[in-house]
Each structure stands twice: as structure tokens, then as C-alpha cells.
Amino acid sequence: MQFDSLGLSPRLINALNEQGITDPTPIQTEAIPHALAGRDVMGLAQTGSGKTAAFGLPMLDALMKNGRKAEPKTPRALILAPTRELARQIHDTLATFAQGSHLKLALITGGVGFTPQIERMSRGVAILVATPGRLVDLLDRRSVDLSKTEFLVLDEADQMLDLGFIHSLRRIATLLPKARQTMLFSATMPKQMEEIAAAFLTDPVRVQVNPPGQAVAKIDQYIHFVAKAAKTDLLIELLDKHRDELAIVFGRTKHGSEKLARQLENAGYAVAAIHGNKSQGQRDRAIAAFREGEVRVLVATDVAARGIDIPSIRHVYNYDLPNVPENYVHRIGRTARAGANGTAIAFCAPDEMGELRDIEKAMKARIPVASGAPWEGVPESAARSGARPANKPRQGQGRPGANSSRRPAQAGGAASAGKPAGQKPRRSGPRGKPKAA
The missing domain is CATH 3.40.50.300 (P-loop containing nucleotide triphosphate hydrolases)
Incomplete structure (x- = not known):
């Protein structure tokens, strides 16, 4: 039609x-x-x-x-x-x-x-x-x-x-x-x-047209189980593989997103940040530069989870998992626009296993693992045990970040991250309504 x-x-x-x-x-x-x-x-x-x-x-x-x-x-x-x-x-x-x-x-x-x-x-x-x-x-x-x-x-x-x-x-x-x-x-x-x-x-x-909570079919999703302290190094390693393509990196807090943007800038990336502490003029200029390709990496809080429609965005990184499950789907929806394909990569630290369980339950799907393994001491989610795989990779496509599978191992399991095996980690923030972006 x-x-x-x-x-x-x-x-x-x-x-x-x-x-x-x-x-x-x-x-x-x-x-x-x-x-x-x-x-x-x-x-x-x-x-x-x-x-x-x-x-x-x-x-x-x-x-x-x-x-x-x-x-x-x-x-x-x-x-x-x-x-x-x-x-x-x-x-x-x-x-x-x-x-x-x-x-x-x-x-x-x-x-x-x-x-x-x-x-x-x-x-x-x-x-x-x-x-x-x-x-x-x-x-x-x-x-x-x-x-x-x-x-x-x-x-x-x-x-x-x-x-x-x-x-x-x-x-x-x-x-x-x-x-x-x-x-x-x-x-x-x-x-x-x-x-x-x-x-x-x-x-x-x-x-x-889509059941609520279901991601766009053309988005290939992956997750890395990685210690919090190793996230930035892994992000840089993955960004290095597509420096000429646009990527959005989502953080949870304004301060954390601003800090991450500075770290990426020091690593040689053309980067901008948008969050609630930025004026509207700063936010508009950052998005305009991103749209034109002058900025290749946009670091953002959930103020950008809806409302950015740039067809050339190929990669979305959930540096921090959102504490509202539905926001995960909105975040990764910044890629695969206008019928294109896209990749969404999430990082999960030990204290984010609860957020991951809730995201997979909301999507009724599990996210394919790119590296590491679910952290010990945290019960597996009901969604993971009975859900279908979420958007399997296209035939012939390798898992992104395969070479970085050593990172969670280097960082150690739950015990080395300060969470002894068998002990449920403390949640990273209150559940329900997100903090102001």
C-alpha cells in the first residue's frame, strides 16, 4: 500500500x-x-x-x-x-x-x-x-x-x-x-x-501495530555483563569500531552523563551532551550538530529517549540501564528509523540485574548476551527463563564487542565487584518514577 x-x-x-x-x-x-x-x-x-x-x-x-x-x-x-x-x-x-x-x-x-x-x-x-x-x-x-x-x-x-x-x-x-x-x-x-x-x-x-513494550524488529540487541568501573573502557572499544557512524549513549543522571561526555571527548571523540541542566539553546545546538554529523556521539539522559528522529543513527548504547523498563524500548528506538537497521548495546553492572530483569519481563524477551554472564548472587528473572530471544542478529552478522568478552572476567564476578556470591546487590536507585533528566 x-x-x-x-x-x-x-x-x-x-x-x-x-x-x-x-x-x-x-x-x-x-x-x-x-x-x-x-x-x-x-x-x-x-x-x-x-x-x-x-x-x-x-x-x-x-x-x-x-x-x-x-x-x-x-x-x-x-x-x-x-x-x-x-x-x-x-x-x-x-x-x-x-x-x-x-x-x-x-x-x-x-x-x-x-x-x-x-x-x-x-x-x-x-x-x-x-x-x-x-x-x-x-x-x-x-x-x-x-x-x-x-x-x-x-x-x-x-x-x-x-x-x-x-x-x-x-x-x-x-x-x-x-x-x-x-x-x-x-x-x-x-x-x-x-x-x-x-x-x-x-x-x-x-x-x-505492536504489543506495548515490544521493540522495533530491525534493532539487533545485545548485552554485556561488565563491572561498573570497566564500562567506559568497553564503550570506547566498541565506539572505535564505527567512528564514522552516529551513536547515542544513554546515562541515568545529569552529572554522570556530563562526566562521561568529557571522558569521551578526552578520548578523541566529537561528542556533545544533553540533559536537564543544559539550556534549551545548548540542547538545540547539540542535536543540530549531531544531525549534521559534526558530532558523532551524543551522550544523553532520558530527555532524548523520545523525540530525536535522525535516520542516520546506527547505534544506541545503554551505558546505564533505565530504572523504568519502558524507557529501554524508547531509548533503543532512536535507531532503526525510517525502515533502516540499527544496533542497541546495553551494559549491565552487578547492581543493575534488577533493572535487566524488569526490562526483559516488559519486552517478554531476553536480550542476547555479547560478553560476560549474569552476575552471581542475583536470581534469574522469570522473563529470562521463559522468554524468546529478542531480535536475533541477522545471518552472517557477528556479535558486537566479541573481542571485549574478557572485560567482565577481568573486572571479576559479583564478589570482586563488592557483592559476595549469594548476596543480592543493593538497587542502584528508587524504582518507579525516574529522576529528573
Whole structure:
């Protein structure tokens, strides 16, 4: 199936063709016809599956057919995203699709001053892409009026709940007209999502292409069991094998990610870091340099787990395992974009075995081992004993890091890492809601 069979206008088909996009992804094939028919849509799909076009194309199609000029402060369409990076990606993607039309877009996020955003809204925009917190700030200043909004999109709704935006969403819901079309997209379905769906959606069509928690099939996953002190040396050894390709390295904390970026820079890599202590300008410049290839390695916290869509990313490293299992799938979803292949490599220290168990349980799959062995003294997970292998490597491909299998052995087992055999290691951090990125 191709886009021209989904009912989109020739103008949008031409815009897609100019970018070399002809074949819709499964979520686009399922969602676009319902959205074009005016139905509310609840979409369940993993990051990297093409959700932006799934909701953006039918919305643009409807707005383009109605040539009404945008009114000051009053967006005709509102798209909410949990992070600045994701909001920027959505804005830029839709701006490309809408190029040459009468539709004007605005981006409203934190990290920048209010005045330029207020002035932009006063000139009138058709499509507003915003993070919930900053949108509420502008609503309080009476700089945005949602009373005539015709289209609403909630993207990555599960992460908005994780980040504590539930109260902002409730407030926004009361300001929107009931006569509108709403689309909600999420990678997972926590219990609280039912409340959000009931508040925003009316008789929605539910479309789902991947079971929640399942990674994209074209990502080859591997894990190295390695002592914490040996992680950096192993990372450098693996990065050396593809210096000319883009890689994202995920850490858990802001301080740890900044320190790791400095270590990689001292090792001769073109590297940048993004995390919550960076200003929005610094984060935007780092991503732009990464996108252009001026920076080859991006070290990030989970602020980059969703919202970076760069097709040339070939490698994702989980230097620290996330303490929210679903974030693992979102992290590795930064690779294998737009139908490409990618590799995701995770490091597991003795005190991260609990996180690994939870990740494999959430994915209902075990991650193939590239080097080392599960640390002694930590019970095997139920997922490991009964799960299928996760995305076996393609035929003829060797395991990355095979030459580094000595590292966990050199670092020693659980005992040499300060965890006597038979003793369960202390958890690396609180479970549940992640620390601020």
C-alpha cells in the first residue's frame, strides 16, 4: 500500500514524494483513513513507528482544504508532547509537510523566554505544538485561546503521565470545545491512561501495530555483563569500531552523563551532551550538530529517549540501564528509523540485574548476551527463563564487542565487584518514577 491509496490530497502526496516517502508504516496505514473520516483515534505504537505522520497528515489535509485564516492567539490545531525535543521534532516535520501552504505553525516550550512566544501567538497560527507546562503558563497569561480549537493530538501520552503532567492535561481539557477531533498516541497503556482517554476522546477507534513494550524488529540487541568501573573502557572499544557512524549513549543522571561526555571527548571523540541542566539553546545546538554529523556521539539522559528522529543513527548504547523498563524500548528506538537497521548495546553492572530483569519481563524477551554472564548472587528473572530471544542478529552478522568478552572476567564476578556470591546487590536507585533528566 502507498500513501496515494489512503485518501490524502495530491498536495500532501507530492510533499511526501519530494522527501522520498512513498510507503506508509503500519500505524499510518491503520490510523490515517479513520482520521480522515473525522473519527477520534487512540493509537498504540512504539517510538520510531511513524506516529507523527499518522496524526499530522490527516490533520494537515483537513486544514489545507479549509482556507480560513488563523485568528490571533487562537490555534485551529493543538499538539501536545511531553518533551521539548519531541515537540521540536513534531513542529519541524509538520512544517516540512505544510511548506508552501497558507498554514502557519508555532512551537511553545519551556527553556526560552515568554515574550517571543506571546508575540508569535498574537500574529495567529493554525497549528500550535506545545509542552503542557508552558502551554498552561501562556493560558494563565491569556496569550492562548483554545475555545475554537478543532483538532487535538496527545503524543506520547504515557510519558506525559510519567512526567507529572496529569493536572495540566485536566486543566487544558476544560478549555477545549467539545466539538473537535482528538487523536491520542501512546507506546504503553498505564491504568491512568483510561482517565485521559475518557476526558479527551469520544467513541475512539483503537489502532495498534505492536504489543506495548515490544521493540522495533530491525534493532539487533545485545548485552554485556561488565563491572561498573570497566564500562567506559568497553564503550570506547566498541565506539572505535564505527567512528564514522552516529551513536547515542544513554546515562541515568545529569552529572554522570556530563562526566562521561568529557571522558569521551578526552578520548578523541566529537561528542556533545544533553540533559536537564543544559539550556534549551545548548540542547538545540547539540542535536543540530549531531544531525549534521559534526558530532558523532551524543551522550544523553532520558530527555532524548523520545523525540530525536535522525535516520542516520546506527547505534544506541545503554551505558546505564533505565530504572523504568519502558524507557529501554524508547531509548533503543532512536535507531532503526525510517525502515533502516540499527544496533542497541546495553551494559549491565552487578547492581543493575534488577533493572535487566524488569526490562526483559516488559519486552517478554531476553536480550542476547555479547560478553560476560549474569552476575552471581542475583536470581534469574522469570522473563529470562521463559522468554524468546529478542531480535536475533541477522545471518552472517557477528556479535558486537566479541573481542571485549574478557572485560567482565577481568573486572571479576559479583564478589570482586563488592557483592559476595549469594548476596543480592543493593538497587542502584528508587524504582518507579525516574529522576529528573
